[in-house]
Amino acid sequence: MRFSDFPFLRYLPFLLLGIFLGKSGIHVEWELLAISLIGVSFLFGFLVIHRKSMKTRSILAYFQLLLLGLFCESFQREFVSGQSQVAINQGYIAEVQEYDLQKPNSFQNLLSLRFIQTEDEWLPAGGNILVYHQSEKPLNPGDLIWVREKPEEVPSPVNPHEFDYRGYLAKQGIYYRQFLGENFTLIEQNAGFDFSFLMVYWRKEMATMLSRHIQHEKAQQIALALLLGQKQELDRDTKKAFSEAGVMHVLAVSGLHVGILVGVLLLLIKPLKLKKGPKRFYLIGVLLVIWIYAMLTGMAPSVIRASVMFSLLTLGQLRERRPSIFNILAFSAILMIVLDPDVIFEVGFQLSYLAVAGIVLIQPLIARLWLPQTVITEYFWQLASVSIAAQLATFPLSIYYFHTFPTWFLLANMIVIPLTFISMQLGIPLMMVGWIESLGNFLGFITELFLRLEIWVLDGFKELPFSSFQFLTISVYGMLAVWMLLLLWAAWENYPKKRIIRFAAILLVGWVIKTGIDQVNYPDRQLVLYSSERGWFLDYWENESLYSWNHQVDPENLDFLVKPNRIQNQWKNFPKPLAVYKNQAGLLYFPSLDLKVDSKKKIFFGSPTQRGKLQYWTNGKWQAESNRDSLSLEGKSYRILF
Template sequence: MRFADFPFLRYLPFILMGIFCGQSSWSPDLLTLAIILAVIWLCYLLLISSHRKQKSPIPPNSLAYLALFVFGALLVQNKERHRDFRTDLLHADNYLAEVTMYDQQKPNSFENLLEVKSALIEGVWSDAYGKVLVYHQSAQALKPGEVVLVKKKPETIASPLNPYEFDYMQYLERQGIQYRQFLGKDFQVIDSEGGSRFDYFLVHLRHRIAEMIKSKIPNEKSAQIALALLLGQKKALDPSIREAYAQAGVMHILAVSGLHVGIIYAFFILILKPLKLKKEKARLYLLFVILVIWLYALLTGLAPSVVRAATMFSLLTLGQMRERRPSIYNILAFSAILMITINPDLIYEVGFQLSYLAVLGIVMIQPLILNCWLPRYKILEYIWQLTSVSIAAQLVTFPLSLYYFHIFPTYFLLGNLLIIPLAFLIMQVGVPLMILGWIPIVSDALGWVLSWLIWLQNWIAEAIQLIPGGKLDRLTMDFSGMIFVWGMLLIAASWEFGSKRKLSWLALSLVFCWAGFQLYKEYQIPSKELIVYQGKKSQLFDFSSSGVLYSWNLGLEPGEISYSIYPNRLQNHWSQFPESLTGLQHDSGELEFVGADFAFNPANKKLKFSASPKSIHYWSESDWVELPVIDSIAIDSIAYRILF
């Protein structure tokens, strides 16, 4: 097995590097990149033609890889150009927008997404573009395709105020959403005929199927799971059932993914052999399977993991039609290139990253685990195969899961062994229900079976949740830790194929690099550090001294603390339950904190330092920015970090 045998796997890293560089401030603009790419390809063609006559001093491959690098940067700049075309709706007095989805129920309102078509700016109506996330309280539900008139300007989405707080603005921006707005009832539907257009055919079909499923499954929790499993609609999931599935380590089955596409693919492929079709008819049948897979992908909203799986199974099926078995690594890399070409921001989506990592883990690590035991009986062999797949996927994805979610489900293996077979059965009943749901007796029978299977699945998830020690939380892993774990797994997967001496040296080098990076991080930790967090109406101080955390809350609510404060404490490995700072209040109203190097005046919100700080920083655009050192600062609307 040679790396040269996987061309798309060789191309992918260069495109990714180009995307990362294209997002930097020093990246050339779209036109410059297009010219550079054209020149590179012209040079490449000249080198190829001259290479046939005489050996060229420049390898043609190097120019091809450079072209892929520039192509990656070009993808980013092209998307940025489309973003620049969006109208600044903050100056709009009124705007006309098209409804793009059905209402999502929220505690006190309904959520929807509007796509702006025209805006009234300084008394002139003109074409406009932008997406606005809206919340309304109208008794009349909004439907896709309707056109609404909004007589007030939307708001921009605020960036996070505190360190390592979830960046909701960036999350929406990568979906093309720049604004949000609470409408209440202050809008007017001026056209309700647009929803009949073909553009919204799949949206309406998905909604009708969802309503039919809910009507056939009276149990609310079971209906929520059915919608998540079959259609990927998990926004309405009850928090308690979501937590049960998370602790059971099977949350991935509630997001339509490669597992679901694989189940559908397996169902159709398994019945191919008993049909005993001739060659030409078998090919037509396989084309039908590809069509079904992509129809399901379209119906579920083309989530990244679904597109990846649909592309993979389509290529595998095409290879089967030609009686060839294409490399799974090439298929994975090709599907990734295809998806990031359409939308380069996909590389930042957690679902996209976890999906590819899980498949890589199954392909590379699962055979090693599988060979550790050869069961004698079929049932044990099936259990062992499922176990090895679960372990392999978990081994490769857990570093990223800790990096994002800081939780590890202890009983993931038990959950996968019990719930995934049930999910397979649910899909075998649920897909026919989606197709035959309009036939009364058949749909009632399928709905009853589906409801019972989901109830059993929920019961198992909730039972696993009751076992003590169901999850390990507050776990962290930095980027160097992820590289170390993935590097060691890659070495283990390559052990039988590569030079054991070189792999041993590589493993030793990884250990030393990771240990050195950890020592450097420890060295960088200050002995005394003050963090000033900003809440909606007040502040909170965290003062770390010699590894002990002290805190003073000026009025943040528990929900605010969990959302805004915990991420930074987790990042710094600080306690979630700090000791309280002791404050002495002077006649002037100033609070002097005992044992700390600062005092605070609540009246003018001024922070004074009794000892000169080493440095002062404020939080901006996901990083600390240094300020000049002064003896006091006014606590305004941003977070501060002061090192003593």
């Protein structure tokens, strides 16, 4: 296996380099980059036509990719900043993009801005607004509404390592949110046709049909997630059951789902033994079905990756060739990154490609460790080796983002994946013929049985001891070290073993040294002051012990306000209470910190000798703050290093 055999795999790093250079602060106008890219492309074409130096052509080709990465990032930044900087100071007119989603006390929907109101006129505008309304009449895709009040900007996270909901919505082009109640006016129903609305309509109709044939509530939720990618319908307990068992990936429409769809379509024509011409037309039809299904399920990163992969495999059948899986993976990644450079930073994109890369590179090595003697043991060993390979590739990133590791993932995957496979084999025909009531009822009944069996299995895993390891952390260097070691294992048979061992030893020593330096530099004492819309919270770390105080913060909110910082710092989850009493002025006084807090979230410091280095949290990191006698916890969190 030579690296030169995989051209798209060679192209990908240069495209990524261009994007990262743009993200790191090298900002060039996209128009200038477009002109440069066209000029370099013409020069490259001239060299190819006149068969000039191969080395020069290669350098120019890679430079083109770097410029393309810079251009994509610059164009995306210009487009996004234009939307995010739209100032909505009065009312606006917007187009409804989705059907209402039921929430406990309201309906959620997404609006696309069309015009914003100023003092003198209406101006065209773009961008999306997340809204909640309580109107008895539902909002439907294509409806135009007029809202008189201005929306609020989605706030940035205030507390350390808190989930960045603002950034999450910004990746979807959403920069504002608003509770409308019933304070809006419907201007026009179904104002204009949009192909995306057709997909939304079909998705709703199919969801309604599936819900009619699958009666059990949780089985219904899982069916909608499996077949249509509608994970927003899943309740918290169901998500938790899949997550703790390590099988959350089956709910993301991906290669498993698209593969089953393609398999069913190809199985239908196998008995017909079509000749070359009719077979080509049928395979083109399969390609159309793949992409209609991708649009129907929402075009998530895992869906696009799987759709591109199976499209290329289908095209390979048309040309009677089988393309390299590495080229397919790299090409699909390049396509997605060019269309949306920010997709690189989406967890779903990263996990999807890591899982497939792990299966392709590591699974054959694991499968070789044991050669089963029967068909049944061979099937389960292949399934186990795929699960282990995917888990090895993705666990560093899962720990980095989610701080958990499912203990029983291997056993759970060996049971849940076959059940999911059967449910999909039944569910896809159900989607095709469910409009025929008798067939729909029959397939729906059997599909529901397997989904309920899956739920029962997952409930059983929740009862097992040590179902998951919690509060785990890993550094970026640690992640990279694990992936490099896996790559060295994959390269073991193709590269000099002494060189691989030497490189692995350097990696491990570097990891140990980096961990040691981090431990030495870690502060012995620190105080973190968390902010909340209602109340405030203190964490004080001293001598390997954690002390805390909660003032009127809802305990349910601690999981996303306080817990992320504790996990990141590897602090114990059950702290001791801080000593506190109320003085004559009505202030809360913490004697161990020489600190007072009033009813308006204002902190008063005592003796200057007790004060440490003051920092505040902004843009995902701690920044130095000038020392002062007092500060306010309204909309800001602080850290004091003693």
